[in-house]
Amino acid sequence: EVELVESGGGLVQPGGSLRLSCEASGFTFSSYSMYWVRQAPGKGLEWVSYISSGSSSIYYADSVKGRFTISRDNAKNSLFLQMNSLRAEDTAVYYCARETTTVDWGQGTLVTVSS
């Protein structure tokens, strides 16, 4: 069974940093592209970033470009999102996800940016 478990969320001050992790199991992690998606409180779903299976292709939403860095460790079946220069508008639940012919999602981790 495919499982994606996010961790690393929490409360951080504006301008601070946070690193999210997503641990994958139940499939060959190194064969799949991975995504981060976020959802601000009471708002819709927003694509944040994409990384290909071998990390050769990486893309970001304009709203996080230059501040967030996606990476992965295929040996440890893990996906990461390094978030720097955080702003109040980055407050959201962050989900990692895998795309096949369907889409698998984790349960999300809450990031709150507030002083």
Add this chain to the structure above:
Amino acid sequence: DIQMTQSPSTLSASVGDRVTITCRASQTISSWLAWYQQKPGKAPKLLIYKASSLESGVPSRFSGSGSGTEFTLTISSLQPDDFATYYCQHYNSYLWTFGHGTKVEIK
């Protein structure tokens, strides 16, 4: 970037009603469309993938149709557990795009 326009934004319906939600893509996306149900505090739950394929374990009252730019999600007979927010999503791209959501409320 492909834009997904979902309508209506809110829908009031009664138990037993037939409900239809529409999603329109700004350019053709073949059948690379998914539908989700989301309840407060929960992750999105996949209902339909590739426009019309029912995810395992999802009740058969949910169905999806369409291809190209026009897609619909239909709930044939609304049940109490179906009151939630529904999203469409274009995938099979490095850049996923989502509709803004349809909240299905009790009439």
